[in-house]
Amino acid sequence: MSRTLVISDIHGHVEGLELLLMLAEYAPEKDQLFLLGDFISKTPETWGALDTIRAMMYRGARALVGNTELWLVEKLRDQEITGSLEESIAFIHELPYMIQHEEYVFVHAGLRPGIRLEDQEKSDLATIREDFWGSDYVFESTVVFGHTPTYKLGAARGEIWCQPDRIGIDTGAKHGVRLTLVDLSNQLAYSCSTAEQDRYEDVRIKRLQKG
Numbered sequence: 165m166s167r168t169l170v171i172s173d174i175h176g177h178v179e180g181l182e183l184l185l186m187l188a189e190y191a192p193e194k195d196q197l198f199l200l201g202d203f204i205s206k207t208p209e210t211w212g213a214l215d216t217i218r219a220m221m222y223r224g225a226r227a228l229v230g231n232t233e234l235w236l237v238e239k240l241r242d243q244e245i246t247g248s249l250e251e252s253i254a255f256i257h258e259l260p261y262m263i264q265h266e267e268y269v270f271v272h273a274g275l276r277p278g279i280r281l282e283d284q285e286k287s288d289l290a291t292i293r294e295d296f297w298g299s300d301y302v303f304e305s306t307v308v309f310g311h312t313p314t315y316k317l318g319a320a321r322g323e324i325w326c327q328p329d330r331i332g333i334d335t336g337a338k339h340g341v342r343l344t345l346v347d348l349s350n351q352l353a354y355s356c357s358t359a360e361q362d363r364y365e366d367v368r369i370k371r372l373q374k375g
Contacts, residue, residue, distance in 0.1 A: 313334050
C-alpha cells in the first residue's frame with residue numbers, strides 16, 4: 165500500500181533521516197515522501213544535506229523551502245560560489261512554499277488564518293508562528309508544518325503536536341531533542357534522539373494521538 169510520509173526541520177541530521185526512513189521501510193517507488201524545509205542549519209558543515217534532499221527528489225520525494233534555506237540564499241547573494249553549493253542555491257530557488265496533497269496542506273511554518281491558499285504570503289508560509297498555531301480558526305484541510313518545535317506548542321518534548329486541523333512535526337532535532345518521520349497513512353511517528361550523548365539512538369515508534 166502506498167503511504168504518505170513527512171518530515172521537517174532535519175537541520176543537517178542526514179544520518180538520522182536515513183535511519184528513520186530505513187526504520188519505516190520507505191519504498192520510493194510506491195511511498196510519497198514530503199520534506200518540509202530547514203534541511204540545514206546556519207553552520208556550513210550541515211549544508212551538504214541539500215545534496216541528500218536533491219537525491220531523494222530524483223527518486224520521487226517532494227520538498228518545499230524553509231526559512232533556513234532562504235537565509236542561506238540571502239547570505240550568499242553577493243558572494244561568488246561554484247560547484248555543489250551553486251547547484252544547491254539554484255535548487256533552493258526552485259522549491260515551492262506550499263504543497264497540497266489529498267486532504268493535507270504541507271508548509272514549513274504555517275498559514276495565515278482566514279486567507280485563501282492562493283493568496284497566502286510566502287513570508288508567512290516560511291516564518292509564521294503563533295498567529296497560525298495559536299489561532300482558533302478552523303482550516304478546511306489538515307495543515308502539516310514544522311518550524312516551531314512542538315514543545316513550544318504544548319506537546320511533550322519530542323512528541324508530535326496533533327490537532328483536528330493542524331499537525332506540528334518539528335520535534336526539536338535542532339535543539340538536541342528528537343527527529344521524527346510521520347507516516348500519515350498509518351498514523352505512526354518514527355523518531356530518534358538528536359542529543360549529543362545518544363544521537364540517532366533511543367529509536368521509538370508511536371501512534372499519533374490527536375489532541
